[in-house]
Amino acid sequence: MILAERRTRPVWQDRDGLRVLDDAHLFSWMQAELNDLADGYDVSGIMFSGHGCTFGLIENGALAAPMLDYEQEPPVDVAARIDGLLPSFSETFSPNLPLGLNYGRHILWLKDRDPALLERAETILAYPQFWSWRFSGTAVSEVSYLGCHSHLWAPLKDDYSSLVDAEGWRAKMPPMARAGSAVGTWRTKGGRDLTVHNGVHDSNAALYYYRSVGFSDFTLVSTGTWVIIFNSACPLEALHPERDMLANVTVDHQPTATIRFMGGREYDIASGGWNEPVSLDAVAAVIAKGVFTLPSFAAGGPMPGEGSFVGPAAEGEERAAAALLYVALMTDISLDLIRSENDIVIDGGLVKTGLYPGLLAALRPQQRVLISAVAEGSALGAAALAFDANGISAFTSECRQAEPVVVPGLDAYRKRWISLAESRDSVLVQPVKEARA
Numbered sequence: 001m002i003l004a005e006r007r008t009r010p011v012w013q014d015r016d017g018l019r020v021l022d023d024a025h026l027f028s029w030m031q032a033e034l035n036d037l038a039d040g041y042d043v044s045g046i047m048f049s050g051h052g053c054t055f056g057l058i059e060n061g062a063l064a065a066p067m068l069d070y071e072q073e074p075p076v077d078v079a080a081r082i083d084g085l086l087p088s089f090s091e092t093f094s095p096n097l098p099l100g101l102n103y104g105r106h107i108l109w110l111k112d113r114d115p116a117l118l119e120r121a122e123t124i125l126a127y128p129q130f131w132s133w134r135f136s137g138t139a140v141s142e143v144s145y146l147g148c149h150s151h152l153w154a155p156l157k158d159d160y161s162s163l164v165d166a167e168g169w170r171a172k173m174p175p176m177a178r179a180g181s182a183v184g185t186w187r188t189k190g191g192r193d194l195t196v197h198n199g200v201h202d203s204n205a206a207l208y209y210y211r212s213v214g215f216s217d218f219t220l221v222s223t224g225t226w227v228i229i230f231n232s233a234c235p236l237e238a239l240h241p242e243r244d245m246l247a248n249v250t251v252d253h254q255p256t257a258t259i260r261f262m263g264g265r266e267y268d269i270a271s272g273g274w275n276e277p278v279s280l281d282a283v284a285a286v287i288a289k290g291v292f293t294l295p296s297f298a299a300g301g302p303m304p305g306e307g308s309f310v311g312p313a314a315e316g317e318e319r320a321a322a323a324l325l326y327v328a329l330m331t332d333i334s335l336d337l338i339r340s341e342n343d344i345v346i347d348g349g350l351v352k353t354g355l356y357p358g359l360l361a362a363l364r365p366q367q368r369v370l371i372s373a374v375a376e377g378s379a380l381g382a383a384a385l386a387f388d389a390n391g392i393s394a395f396t397s398e399c400r401q402a403e404p405v406v407v408p409g410l411d412a413y414r415k416r417w418i419s420l421a422e423s424r425d426s427v428l429v430q431p432v433k434e435a436r437a
Helices: 023-038 076-085 103-113 115-120 127-136 162-166 202-212 263-270 280-289 316-337 349-353 356-363 377-389 410-424 426-436
Strands: 012-015 018-021 055-059 123-126 182-187 193-197 218-223 227-231 245-249 255-261 292-294 308-310 343-348 369-371
Touching (some): 023 127, 055 103, 055 127, 103 115, 123 127, 127 182, 127 193, 193 377, 202 227, 202 245, 202 343, 202 377, 218 316, 227 316, 255 316, 263 349, 292 410, 316 356, 316 410, 343 356, 343 377, 349 356, 356 369, 356 410
Parallel strands (some): 218 343, 343 369
Antiparallel strands (some): 055 123, 182 193, 218 227, 227 255, 245 255, 292 308
16 A cells, blocks of 8 residues: 655756756655655655656766656757657557657657767666666666657657667667566665665556556556556557557567557646536536537647637536546547447546546447546556566555436537547547447
8 A cells, every 4th residue: 555655846947948857856856755765664765657758868877968858849840850760650559649759759859959868878867767867877778668668769660660770779778677586785874775776667567557456358548647558359450650659568578559648637727726626517507508528728639729618608616527527528538539349447647536437437338438547547556567576466456336326418519528528539430430349
């Protein structure tokens, strides 16, 4: 179980026209919190779980360049030069995404800005491995992060992509180590040596957690800033790259069909920052009034475009209800696109909204929708991987089945929402209608 929790926000800085992470500030915060917690909770190890789009270039034991915020787009002239270098979808199963959502693209951007930078850098580290290295001094690679829409990994070959070899980066990639494996130690101020474990991609950690407690044929809906949906039963040939569909790679090197959109971020924007529970009465009112939230409010996702509202103006809780319906319907569409017909497991922050699992259960009555007893599957999966390194199986499933909400007009509302979305997005029509059939 989770015994204690500490949270902070990253500090971003502007340097030389780039938005970059203050990694020293974050490192200092982590060290202070670990020193505070280690003795009180008899901590024995540290494990890292991180989002999928950041890297560090290491030179002489330090960052050769600051770590980029992945939410920034290279200039148009730069994009024209570097995008033609990206490998094909058939090789990497990584769609060509905007901003730094393919972090191989951001590495090329830094090279374009300073060609000597990649020559000077001795090591390319993925984000969780940067922190494993920062605490232990040991540089390693890890497949779930390399295989996370980076353009650096070829899943069917189980090897680095042609981009890595074309750019001469293979020698800069440290040896591969399994997520959770022990890579070194870090000493607390109290003199306790903590084992440092190799980090993992956050949503892949959640996937590992549910597999470790006995789930096999299921669809995982991992929610947070992003809604990441994994369905290993979906064939890779069903993936549509223009829909932000891709193959993630599990910690055990298996490509897994995935679709994603920035659901948590979109909910925050579309709801006007609402942070209270949403009542069923508010959802019913929005459906009755015909208030629709149309995609999308963030980069990426299966329906790129400029988000908007249709129908009477909604404020406060009703605006949040419209945003919640939007996220549920986007999830529903995504599940169709990824051919989900098995059990659905919902993990992460959107569980806390209350109605999201029940809405999804109502939208998909032919499937069981299960809710995790805890909303931190990425943390538990990271812990499970670290425990595995010590031969310990620490967790059992505590999922429960979501009861579908009963709200008049939901099915008609969904059909109208799809119609409105299709009128703006013709590419969506065929895949969804095929999936429904």
